[in-house]
Amino acid sequence: MAGLDEQQLLELIESADSDAVETGLRALRADDPQQARRIEAMRRDRVLLQSLPPIDPPVDFLAELEPQIARPMLMDDVPTTATQPGAARRAAHRNRMRSQLMQAAVAASVALTVFVGAWITASSLGLFDSSDNTLAESDNPGSNESQLAVNDSSDIDNAADISNDSLDDVLLTGDLHHRAPNLSDIQRMTSRRLVASTNRDTAHAQPNPSTVNADAQPAFVMADFALVLNSKDETAAQSHLSAAIDTVTQHSAVIKNLTVPELKLIEQAWLARRAANGNPVGPLHAGVGDDPPANRRPGTANANRSFHLNVEMLQESVEQLIAEGLVAGSSDLMPDYDQQIELSEAGLRYTLAIPVSELKSVLARLNAVDAGNNQLVLRESLDTGPNAVQPMAWATDLNDILVIHDRLLREQPDAVLLLPVVLSQVK
Amino acid sequence: MKRFAAPDAAIDDLWQEANLISEMQRPTSASPPADTAGGAVSTGPPRLTPLRELQLLEQHRAGDPKALSELLTSYQRRVYSICCRMVHDPERSRDLTQDVLLKVMNGLDGYDGRAKLSTWIIRITINTCLSDLQKQKVRQTASLDDLSTGSSSSDRSVELPASMGGQRELSGAEVVELGERRVAVERALGGLDADARAILVLRDVQDLEYQQISEVLEVPVGTVKSRLFRARASFRTALEQEMARLSGTAGDEMGTKTA
Structure with missing residues (x-):
């Protein structure tokens, strides 16, 4: 193994493939024992450096900069x-x-x-x-914005307008709010296979039930009820949901349903990087009003906008979309982007994907974490007022929900339940 | 106090401890977001996701006064940490961090998204530190009273504070308190030339990928790898020297010399 160059030696130092490293070092020991010892030591040095902790700045460090931060505003x-x-x-x-x-x-x-x-x-x-x-x-x-995005100025305006109606509260103020789900949209979704997408038929598609062996994929069922999760903030809510599915070994995920503005930002960043790398492409989504009349639905402008994301071209972005949208569990269970938009615009900020048979145990774990602050509510019971979800409604709805659940267990025991989640701020 | 029989053995001890530390510090792939109940303990503001950064950038450009503050707060720890590792002087690190954050603040309007925001900010940080080190080097070489402590590197920083294993001779008790291992690593890192230090900080301390380092340093990935290997070789040599020095100091404290 004489004459390893610097990059090959670096590979031996930094590779996480222990088998390959051991093979390489064994050959190197035979050829140059001293060099091999040095490489092994440098591997250990890397661990030492990685263990150095971050150094915290002084308390109120930014306070000195506050006047300057405020001045441009x-x-x-x-x-x-x-x-x-x-x-x-x-x-x-x-x-x-x-x-x-x-x-x-x-x-x-x-x-x-x-x-x-x-x-x-x-x-x-x-x-x-x-x-x-x-x-x-x-x-x-x-x-x-790059020139490519100039054409999208109207989209940005509309996205901003829509976001004011939906998730701006969450993004800007941190407050969580109720939003009545659009029942007709939800009911329409129950007849669709949520994770299928006609666009994802290329070799570069992310792992997706529609492109993998269909026989191995479970059926998906959208719940007629929603989980109202009371939490002090969104981070705590994510943590609770993730912990609740921790012991579910199969077909489980916590998905944050991305909004149009979020998808737009990710796309813009991806377009800028593509341009920087010499591979500029035009915007990948159709603008407002591009949908044929038959596909347009009344309501928000976003419902008329279709994101026909070419997965092959957006390979990098797809990974980021997964990274942004998948809080925990399997990315195979992520609804496609059109569906995420519909869910998020209906106020269903998260989707909890679990086997039907696991619902009760997951709810029990949620309650154990959050001391019973969570509620299951039939979606038509949800209200938009600040005290929207009434405890008595929960007590009444629970019986109905159990009936629904028992029927699911009987008829579709192997299905994956897609449970919409509404976040509600603890008062 | 433990005496090290030979530098290699001492480094083995260092490695075993670091391995344990790494295992404790590294999050698992399925872990929930940090600083939540049951998650890893985080002593600083959690890092923002790239999407959240983009959102804050948009909000800042739309005139939201809180967005910039949140963005800078999320980066202050990281920037300060890099500055400390680069210049090994808390006061200068503080000043440099403020310089960096001000540059970020003033440059955000011109940020075009071609690199990730984190890459852009780290680039500003590294360039600011390298410029400062270059100025220090010029001052040191121009000074008639240059009292180099015998370092082979003319980029050697001014005296490290005690909290980071200063260059002044530490008493045996101080070494024990700080952890001789940490002292050796900090000193070895501080003794490297600026470019070597930068690339090790970026790769190992900040955990950047080759491509990101390439964007930060604005050199090709192949150059990154070559520089990284040479930096590792320099660090190895420096660490061996520091461990030998420490074991020599410990031996003196005990009234004996180590072999």
């Missing part, structure tokens, strides 16, 4: 629409100009301190034009 007027190419560079230039002008303004104010009284008097008399601060231009420094 007072100056800038950043609209949300997409911009032309180069706008960000112009924006950065304007920001620099603003900064320099502000510094000059501060210096001028100091020089005029002696005449403060006259200054205030003159201001009150309206002698100074209040539109002096024309530095804050109305055109856009903001989003630095």
